[in-house]
Amino acid sequence: MSHTRNREEELAAEITRLKQERPYLDNLFTSFGPMLLLRERWMKDKRKEGTTISVDPLQYSGGITLIQQCRDLLDDDRWHDAGLAAAGAIGSGFRELAGDMDFLADRIRGGLDCYAVYRSAIDLKPEELQRKARETGVQELSLAVFLRCIGRLMLGIKAAEMATELASLSWAKGYCPVCGSFPHLAIIRDKGQRWLQCPQCNHEWGFPRMTCPYCEHEDPENSGFLFVEGKKGEMAFTCSKCQKYLITIDQSGNLRSTAADLLAISLAHLDILVQEKGLEPMAQCEWNTYQKPE
Numbered sequence: 655m656s657h658t659r660n661r662e663e664e665l666a667a668e669i670t671r672l673k674q675e676r677p678y679l680d681n682l683f684t685s686f687g688p689m690l691l692l693r694e695r696w697m698k699d700k701r702k703e704g705t706t707i708s709v710d711p712l713q714y715s716g717g718i719t720l721i722q723q724c725r726d727l728l729d730d731d732r733w734h735d736a737g738l739a740a741a742g743a744i745g746s747g748f749r750e751l752a753g754d755m756d757f758l759a760d761r762i763r764g765g766l767d768c769y770a771v772y773r774s775a776i777d778l779k780p781e782e783l784q785r786k787a788r789e790t791g792v793q794e795l796s797l798a799v800f801l802r803c804i805g806r807l808m809l810g811i812k813a814a815e816m817a818t819e820l821a822s823l824s825w826a827k828g829y830c831p832v833c834g835s836f837p838h839l840a841i842i843r844d845k846g847q848r849w850l851q852c853p854q855c856n857h858e859w860g861f862p863r864m865t866c867p868y869c870e871h872e873d874p875e876n877s878g879f880l881f882v883e884g885k886k887g888e889m890a891f892t893c894s895k896c897q898k899y900l901i902t903i904d905q906s907g908n909l910r911s912t913a914a915d916l917l918a919i920s921l922a923h924l925d926i927l928v929q930e931k932g933l934e935p936m937a938q939c940e941w942n943t944y945q946k947p948e
């Protein structure tokens with residue numbers, strides 16, 4: 655019997671391949687690799703019949719996201735497991751955060767409610783996050799990365815559980831219909847269609863190719879593409895109206911389907927180039943803000 659590789663093994667092999675192909679990004683692949691693998695593993699446990707959430711098609715087509723419509727979207731009994739798994743993956747990718755992650759894991763085993771921490775901290779301003787981190791007993795960076803990671807796991811599994819229902823509805827906005835985040839990446843697929851990728855819940859949705867997802871401006875004179883020499887399919891969509899950019903990769907005709915967040919990380923050198931021109935990413939992610947020159 656031939657051995658069929660599961661998606662997690664495929665992802666691990668893809669990370670190894672990209673590490674060799676792009677040694678200048680080795681640090682990022684090493685740091686984020688365990689989190690990417692965790693997400694792949696986590697998504698296997700999505701519940702086929704688990705969702706009782708219903709979407710109002712009218713509100714939805716008017717741009718009201720799922721999380722705005724359903725206040726209890728994130729009520730779930732999986733936060734405890736998500737918290738422990740996130741702390742483990744972050745600790746193995748980021749050596750400097752490992753101590754804090756061990757501390758958090760101990761607190762979670764001792765009853766720390768990850769959903770309560772997430773809800774109370776996710777919308778805090780940077781100066782308030784510092785206070786929250788002190789209260790929790792960890793560094794600010796540790797708390798920020800931890801919140802991002804558990805948020806991705808829980809939003810991601812919700813988005814996957816809702817995907818079939820959402821597929822039949824129309825969405826015309828540049829922000830994510832599930833969680834409201836702006837995209838971190840656009841993938842061009844067959845027939846030149848542009849698919850925007852959510853950095854939080856991993857949902858993807860179609861959007862007109864020449865319209866700016868951030869300000870919805872669609873004047874070709876004010877938008878353009880920046881390319882890297884020798885990499886035809888890798889570019890950044892830029893909008894001079896809102897001064898934002900969106901990393902874009904042309905995957906049309908490509909049989910390999912690489913996870914969107916891995917693609918985004920593998921293009922982080924392009925983020926640096928575009929940010930040097932004074933543009934900002936539509937979505938701030940750890941891999942496009944950490945290395946920003948001071």
Ligand SMILES: [Zn+2]
Nearest residue numbers: 830833852855
């Ligand atoms: Zn989303």
Ligand SMILES: [Zn+2]
Nearest residue numbers: 866869893896
């Ligand atoms: Zn714009």
